[in-house]
Amino acid sequence: MGNGTSIGRVRGLGSGKHGTHHWWHQRLTAGSNLLLLLWFLFSIAMLPSYDGASLTKWLSSGWAALPMALLIATLFYHARLGLQVVIEDYQQDETRVVLLVVLNLLTALGAGLAIFSILRIAFTGTPA
Amino acid sequence: MASKPYARPLSPHLGIWRWGPHMLVSILHRATGVANSVGLGLLVWWLAAIAGGEDSYATFVDVFTVSGGGLNVIGYVVGIGLTLTVFQHMASGVRHLVLDIGAGYELRKGKMTAMATMVFSPLATIAFWAWLLVGKH
Numbered sequence: 001m002g003n004g005t006s007i008g009r010v011r012g013l014g015s016g017k018h019g020t021h022h023w024w025h026q027r028l029t030a031g032s033n034l035l036l037l038l039w040f041l042f043s044i045a046m047l048p049s050y051d052g053a054s055l056t057k058w059l060s061s062g063w064a065a066l067p068m069a070l071l072i073a074t075l076f077y078h079a080r081l082g083l084q085v086v087i088e089d090y091q092q093d094e095t096r097v098v099l100l101v102v103l104n105l106l107t108a109l110g111a112g113l114a115i116f117s118i119l120r121i122a123f124t125g126t127p128a
Numbered sequence: 129m130a131s132k133p134y135a136r137p138l139s140p141h142l143g144i145w146r147w148g149p150h151m152l153v154s155i156l157h158r159a160t161g162v163a164n165s166v167g168l169g170l171l172v173w174w175l176a177a178i179a180g181g182e183d184s185y186a187t188f189v190d191v192f193t194v195s196g197g198g199l200n201v202i203g204y205v206v207g208i209g210l211t212l213t214v215f216q217h218m219a220s221g222v223r224h225l226v227l228d229i230g231a232g233y234e235l236r237k238g239k240m241t242a243m244a245t246m247v248f249s250p251l252a253t254i255a256f257w258a259w260l261l262v263g264k265h
Contacts, residue, residue: 031225033221034218034221034222037218045259052178052186055185072172082162082165083165086158110172113176114175116179117179117180118179121175121178121179
């Protein structure tokens with residue numbers, strides 16, 4: 001790695017902008033999706049029953065509410081990255097831009113609503 | 129120099145191919161990813177319905193169950209369908225992570241791991257629902 005010219009210092013370091021950002025975050029969230037989804041499926045399988053009161057009691061505990069909120073965050077981020085690629089593959093021009101904006105809005109809306117719901121249950125439900 | 133356009137020869141490989149497990153798993157990964165994204169809407173509705181109290185949760189449950197409490201047709205199709213797409217995307221996703229480190233590109237191994245994801249997802253779905261419907265009672 002040269003100390004001389006500016007091109008010499010950056011050569012070989014990869015993109016100076018967002019080159020691998022999308023790709024890498026897709027992988028990071030894939031890993032967190034895997035761990036948290038396995039927790040979620042296991043928890044659902046182990047719940048004593050699925051009526052509103054049991055689910056509220058379950059999500060009132062921080063041990064369920066926190067991983068649930070993290071699961072929502074990682075799932076929505078991963079889905080947003082994946083659907084972005086799908087839109088970019090099949091849509092061009094204005095439609096592409098509009099759909100990408102809609103995708104961002106839906107991601108924020110869905111994740112926001114879900115996390116608000118979790119917090120509402122966690123902070124107002126009967127403590128476990 | 130501008131030259132007149134002429135019919136350039138096309139590479140024949142785009143017309144000569146047949147389905148293999150690796151192609152099927154590749155397109156299934158995308159299709160199940162889109163399906164799971166739609167399923168996220170259901171997850172949000174489920175959480176919002178729980179947060180909304182007994183009445184709003186009853187509205188949610190009513191869509192997927194018969195009056196006796198068991199699942200109706202929508203409940204089974206959506207529930208089992210979504211479990212299957214989640215397990216398929218999970219398995220082919222793990223396969224992608226392995227491919228990302230540069231392993232598993234040999235023809236036989238690639239075919240074998242592709243098949244393995246499609247064996248895993250129905251088996252895991254059956255195991256999960258067998259536990260929910262029979263095992264835990």
